[in-house]
Amino acid sequence: MNSAEKLPHPEREDLELTEVLQALSDPTRLALVRELEAGPLDMVDCSALGPDTPKSTRSHQVKVLREAGVIISELHGRNRRLTLRRDDLNARFPGLMAAILSSAEEAG
Amino acid sequence: MNSAEKLPHPEREDLELTEVLQALSDPTRLALVRELEAGPLDMVDCSALGPDTPKSTRSHQVKVLREAGVIISELHGRNRRLTLRRDDLNARFPGLMAAILSSAEEAG
DNA sequence: CCAATAGTTCAACTATTATCGAACCATGAA
DNA sequence: TTCATGGTTCGATAATAGTTGAACTATTGG
Numbered sequence: 001m002n003s004a005e006k007l008p009h010p011e012r013e014d015l016e017l018t019e020v021l022q023a024l025s026d027p028t029r030l031a032l033v034r035e036l037e038a039g040p041l042d043m044v045d046c047s048a049l050g051p052d053t054p055k056s057t058r059s060h061q062v063k064v065l066r067e068a069g070v071i072i073s074e075l076h077g078r079n080r081r082l083t084l085r086r087d088d089l090n091a092r093f094p095g096l097m098a099a100i101l102s103s104a105e106e107a108g
Numbered sequence: 109m110n111s112a113e114k115l116p117h118p119e120r121e122d123l124e125l126t127e128v129l130q131a132l133s134d135p136t137r138l139a140l141v142r143e144l145e146a147g148p149l150d151m152v153d154c155s156a157l158g159p160d161t162p163k164s165t166r167s168h169q170v171k172v173l174r175e176a177g178v179i180i181s182e183l184h185g186r187n188r189r190l191t192l193r194r195d196d197l198n199a200r201f202p203g204l205m206a207a208i209l210s211s212a213e214e215a216g
Numbered sequence: 217c218c219a220a221t222a223g224t225t226c227a228a229c230t231a232t233t234a235t236c237g238a239a240c241c242a243t244g245a246a
Numbered sequence: 247t248t249c250a251t252g253g254t255t256c257g258a259t260a261a262t263a264g265t266t267g268a269a270c271t272a273t274t275g276g
Contacts, residue, residue, distance in 0.1 A: 017211055018133050025130035044252065054236050059254060078243040078252055093211045099203035103125055115224085152222065162266055167224060186222055186273045
């Protein structure tokens, strides 16, 4: 009876700026976060992760974002649903995500 | 007769978000940038770079910030003067530096 | 000109990250 | 219960990033 997580997520107060920046400094992960701006998405539906990318690689990218506290990754049926941790990020680093998400798309 | 640079700096329009984030994702470099918030500083006077740190290491850290477009590094007498590229960063990524610089100090 | 200071560059080394196949695990559907 | 789906984990390897000593450059002061 636990449709929630299983994988560890850092507490809000444990989020570290340098780790968040590091997690977001990768184009693929940044694109994924931009996708999540619109709302939660199942991992399998994230186009940023690319359908060609092997499962293990996708899993790794998501893990980095989760461990940095940028997203929540919870079990949802047989999928994994990804949610941007807006509130936690805004509480800890006010304005950061707004600035990052609103900035121009790279290398389009 | 050239008291200015010599080392290459990227143009404002070439600054890339992921590179900036990467450059700032290191605690030492972030601390240096925080120090530069108050105004330009000669490299030798930057406490963030630590007096124990070898010259080559300090030079490397500064290089990463320069190449990402976060700072300007110009010759100033026999020193190198570091300046935060506030205007360029604000133009390209509005609110980003404000959010980063105002966020709580890490691991204090 | 000579020495000292401040820094760059290079090359070697270390360490951290990323990529990906293979094996495994949980859920939902038939 | 069995199978397909969607993912995790592990281990190996590749790629990238950081650290540092040594040699070199540029500037100031004597």
